[in-house]
Amino acid sequence: xxxxxxxxxxxxxxxxxxxxxxxxxxxxxxxxxxxxxxxxxxxxxxxxxxxxxxxxxxxxxxxxxxxxxxxxxxxxxxxxxxxxxxxxxxxxxxxxxxxxxxxxxxxxxxxxxxxxxxxxxxxxxxxxxxxxxxxxxxxxxxxxxxxxxxxxxxxxxxxxxxxxxxxxxxxxxxxxxxxxxxxxxxxxxxxxxxxxxxxxxxxxxxxxxxxxxxxxxxxxxxxxxxxxxxxxx
Numbered sequence: 001x002x003x004x005x006x007x008x009x010x011x012x013x014x015x016x017x018x019x020x021x022x023x024x025x026x027x028x029x030x031x032x033x034x035x036x037x038x039x040x041x042x043x044x045x046x047x048x049x050x051x052x053x054x055x056x057x058x059x060x061x062x063x064x065x066x067x068x069x070x071x072x073x074x075x076x077x078x079x080x081x082x083x084x085x086x087x088x089x090x091x092x093x094x095x096x097x098x099x100x101x102x103x104x105x106x107x108x109x110x111x112x113x114x115x116x117x118x119x120x121x122x123x124x125x126x127x128x129x130x131x132x133x134x135x136x137x138x139x140x141x142x143x144x145x146x147x148x149x150x151x152x153x154x155x156x157x158x159x160x161x162x163x164x165x166x167x168x169x170x171x172x173x174x175x176x177x178x179x180x181x182x183x184x185x186x187x188x189x190x191x192x193x194x195x196x197x198x199x200x201x202x203x204x205x206x207x208x209x210x211x212x213x214x215x216x217x218x219x220x221x222x223x224x225x226x227x228x229x230x231x232x233x
Contacts, residue, residue, distance in 0.1 A: 009036035009153030013046035014176030020203035036153035037063025037121035062104035
């Protein structure tokens with residue numbers, strides 16, 4: 001069987017989406033899974049998401065929502081909505097969740113198929129909270145990138161690009177909150193030939209929408225899950 005790794009990111013407390021993606025990965029016989037962070041934020045099943053990732057022994061990175069929950073009392077300056085949700089989650093977080101988040105690192109290097117891969121949640125200038133929508137040879141040069149492949153998340157948008165320098169950039173999109181007008185969860189597979197496959201997986205987003213409503217959150221926070229729109233679009 002071809003050696004493959006699966007890359008997931010931006011789960012944001014969306015347990016039904018994570019369960020569907022992990023089931024799909026398991027069906028494909030892939031056992032190496034890496035998560036680029038943002039386990040928490042946005043949706044209400046964040047404790048369950050952390051518990052499942054820990055149970056599956058999936059290597060996870062620290063995202064900006066994870067960082068905010070740990071270090072800034074849930075405050076994300078640019079977003080009152082994110083702050084409101086995270087401060088609610090801070091009241092609901094279990095000791096196991098907080099302890100696990102404290103173990104996460106902002107960057108990870110991986111050897112795969114004779115290539116060196118760097119995984120970050122966001123970007124090279126700020127591994128936790130930099131929005132990278134495009135990567136160029138110049139961007140890699142000014143940030144002294146010496147590995148072969150950069151894999152980042154945070155934007156919730158899929159991306160795959162090969163640079164003239166022979167470097168590759170991949171963004172797997174988002175498991176928990178796609179923003180490309182497709183309501184299916186997104187993840188990426190990288191094989192030993194360095195071919196990238198983006199996978200979309202249907203899941204029961206109505207469960208999340210209903211649960212958020214039952215917890216008293218306004219509809220605009222979760223209704224975008226039904227059409228793959230960013231909050232506020």
